[in-house]
Amino acid sequence: MTEKELRQSYVNAAVSYLGCKESDGSHKKIIDLYNSHKPLARNYAVKYTDSWCATFVSAMAIKTGLTDIIPTECGCGQMIQLFQKLGAWVENDAYRPSTGDVIFYDWDDNGVGDDTGWPEHVGIVVSVSGNTIKVIEGNKSDSVSYREIAVNGRYIRGYGVPKYSSKATSAGSGSGNSGGLKYSKGDIVNFTGSKHYASANATSGPSCKAGKAKVTDTAEGTKHPYHLIAVNGSGSTVYGWVNASDIAGASTAAASGSIAEGKTVKVKSSATKYATGQTIPSWVKSRKYTVQKIDGDRALLKEITSWVKISDLELA
16 A cells, blocks of 8 residues: 555544444443553553543554554553654644644643643644644544644644555655646745645635745546645745745755755754754764755754754754
8 A cells, every 4th residue: 555545544544433422322332442552651552431532543553454554542641651752753833734644632731832741632634735633533522523624723732643655565656646737745845926825726725935845635527627835935925825936946955965855864964953942962064864854944864753944954
């Protein structure tokens, strides 16, 4: 299966339980599936009366054979810790997720800055359209139900980002599809248009400014097949779906093959602060790292799970 197919298989498994609820006992099969997997996390067998949102996320990993990249846990906080150990955690509320990512919530989030509180709930990302994330969750109002939340919305704690690519057995596009499209998710491009749209097939949209932007999603066969987010400092204000004809080509930075996902890099000796504001220790600058994600003007380094400004990186 391709990465894209693996992601969709995980979501499809979750959707197959849509409507299961406590009131008629149909949720019990989810609990039973979780408890059938050994060893149990912390040796705890989930009861039918327990909260079961993390149990649901875990049970779907069990059902699809993805427990090596999606850790099984019945507690949200403990599941985050396991994703962190796997190097598959994104501590960035503003991250634009992909199908099959795992979203965590903190209901005590005050909406100011990056939330680092204790998570109380978790779900599976079904899709992202424009600025809206569609999630399927277990134990939402005591049932398996959908939720919609804005990208970078209040209450988002962070994301588990399973490494589906490590499980893919055939070539194909990943979370960013692309197929016959020229550009793929993660590419930095030159946006030359003046309008962006809320959806890939919208008939009208507001004005925005041109400039350098990142491709964050694609939708082949639609009116506006690329979703772009402006790169900080580029002068652009694009944040939405755009026409293919409004992309002149890869930016100079992208074309030169400088810093991109999958590249091996080093942190420049002149760098002083992580993109999140903390001081960079001197030992960090003497090692090589793999770029796991690109988000605007910063990169997530896989080995230390930290965000660094792209301007503070160089190819190793």
